[in-house]
Amino acid sequence: MTGDSSFGPLAGDFSGRFVLDGPLVRPAAGDAFARPASGDMAALEQGRIVALKHKRAVQDVPGPAAGQAVLKDALSAQPFDAAVTGFVLACLPRSKAPVLWVSDRKSRQENGRLYGAALKGVTLLRVEVSHPRDVLWAMEEGAACAGLCAVVGEVHGAPPVLDFTATKRLALRSEASGVPVWMIRSGVAEGLSAARERWRIGSVPSMPHPHDPRAPGAPLWEAELFRARGRAPGTWIAAHDPAAREAADRLRFLPRGAGGGDAGPAHLAAGAAG
Known part of the structure; x- marks a missing residue:
């Protein structure tokens, strides 16, 4: 059978x-x-x-592997929210090789532009185009370049050119060349995708500031993994610590509580203090 x-x-x-x-x-x-x-x-x-009774070949670790050469989707939970951009940046592998970052016009209007000089450990090759069709073309060409650390594309909404076939081509190119690919989708972005993982990212209240309780601290994100292959879905509170010694500790996750998740920031803050 x-x-x-x-x-x-x-x-x-x-x-x-x-x-x-x-x-x-x-x-x-x-x-x-x-x-x-x-x-x-x-x-x-x-x-x-x-x-297979009482067994499962699915990983329970929520964090995306930085160097995993597959296509992953990151959807914005609400308009004009930079959380999805920060989450993808935190997930990128740290390397001397550059990251190809491609965006269409509507994505730049909603999400803004990255300021590469402020990013530590990430070298950007930024490409700005007008149409989602050009984003897909540049991403596919970049995914075939082994000299890149990763490829990130920003597409607004659900244009007809971004169908299942287009995402399947990106997924196959990524897995064949060994280059991780992220697709950031803002606006109304529901639809079929061949991405190995699909995340929905939104902002939540930040961690307490270590020196001023009235000031905002490090950002926190609500990360929902709603579709995945080989990984259990779920919702977590995610925090990025760029100063962590180990690469695996830079992006930390805590399960989102049923009572609204108020315990998440407290536990993450306690972990950072420790």
Whole structure:
């Protein structure tokens, strides 16, 4: 029996046992989900048959891998909110290689322009065009350039040229060349996408200022992962600490509480103080 092709090449029977040749497995109906043990994951990577009851080949870590060469979407939760731009900048890998940043006219009107001289650890090659069609062309050409650290494109709304086929081309080019690609979408941006991960980012009240309780502190973002392959969806409070010693600690996540998330900034502030 062959599994759903959208989940990668699978083979198995009705007992919930599969051979895994792709990055994600689909269990039989009724199987519970849990994180796989290390031995089970080794068996998955080798393509051996494993029982999937009470197991899951999905990562629970929310943070996007900076150097992962896939297409990822970042949608703005509300108009004129710079949170989505800050989140993508925090997710970019730190490298001496430049980042190609392409934006259309309407995106610049709503999101503004990046000031490259103020960005530490990021070298920008900024391209400004008028039409989303030109953004997609520049992104696809840039994604084929191994000399780039990453490619970021800003498209406003849901233009007809930004369909599933266009995003699939970007995803394939990114995975073939090893260049991470981010698509920032502002305005009404619902629609199909071949992105491996789709995030919705919005601003929340900042952390307390360490020296003045009346002044705003470091920014905080509400990061909702609403679609992903190989990663569990969820909503978190995210904070960026550019001074962290380890790269993995620069972008920190705390689950968004059901009571409105007031505990999130407090816990992140406590962690920063510690």
